[in-house]
Amino acid sequence: MSIEEQIKTYIASLPEAKRNEIQLLNERILQVSPGCQLWFTDGKNAEGKVVSNPNIGYGAYMINYADGTSREFYRIGLSANTTGISVYILGLEDKTFLAETYGSKLGKAKVTGYSIKFKSLKDIAVEVLESAIKYGLGLPKC
Numbered sequence: 605m606s607i608e609e610q611i612k613t614y615i616a617s618l619p620e621a622k623r624n625e626i627q628l629l630n631e632r633i634l635q636v637s638p639g640c641q642l643w644f645t646d647g648k649n650a651e652g653k654v655v656s657n658p659n660i661g662y663g664a665y666m667i668n669y670a671d672g673t674s675r676e677f678y679r680i681g682l683s684a685n686t687t688g689i690s691v692y693i694l695g696l697e698d699k700t701f702l703a704e705t706y707g708s709k710l711g712k713a714k715v716t717g718y719s720i721k722f723k724s725l726k727d728i729a730v731e732v733l734e735s736a737i738k739y740g741l742g743l744p745k746c
Contacts, residue, residue, distance in 0.1 A: 610644040614658050622684045625725050626660075629682055629689070632734060633662050637741050640664075643678040657690070659683045663741050665695040680740050688723035691733065693740035706736045 605613070615627050643661030647654050661678025668674045681692035693702060699717030707715040712727035714720075720736060722728045 607642045607644050610646075611642065611660050614644065614646075614660070618684050621724075622689070625689060626682065626684055628725065629691070630660060632730075633680060633682065633737055636734065636738050637662050637680075640741065641678070657683045657685050659692070667695075680737055685721070688721060689725075691720045691737065692718055693720070693736060694718055696740070702736060705739075706732055 640663045647656040659681040663679030703715040713722040
């Protein structure tokens with residue numbers, strides 16, 4: 605199954621309200637990042653054990669580990685969770701940047717060093733979220 609088909613299947617499996625919001629966010633991210641690499645992780649580790657929620661990924665960057673190894677991973681992640689939706693902006697060097705730059709403007713969202721979590725799109729300023737996503741995709745260009 606292609607990544608696009610996996611993403612479509614994942615979105616279709618969500619409850620209706622969350623499905624509509626994830627679909628809308630997916631479309632908006634694709635509009636601001638045409639041609640970026642797409643990813644899909646099903647949330648299972650190598651042994652097939654569920655270790656996280658499934659994620660749709662956009663863009664790419666290289667993760668460099670302390671042991672000298674590295675691997676490519678997505679820059680922006682989008683995931684439904686039990687309480688709402690999470691948007692991950694990975695590869696940021698300054699772990700206070702998201703909260704300081706977007707936190708007070710987003711509305712009802714929890715902002716950490718690399719994630720923005722919210723219950724529903726109606727609770728946040730979507731244009732501010734889109735600005736954060738654009739910023740994340742630009743580090744460096746995907």
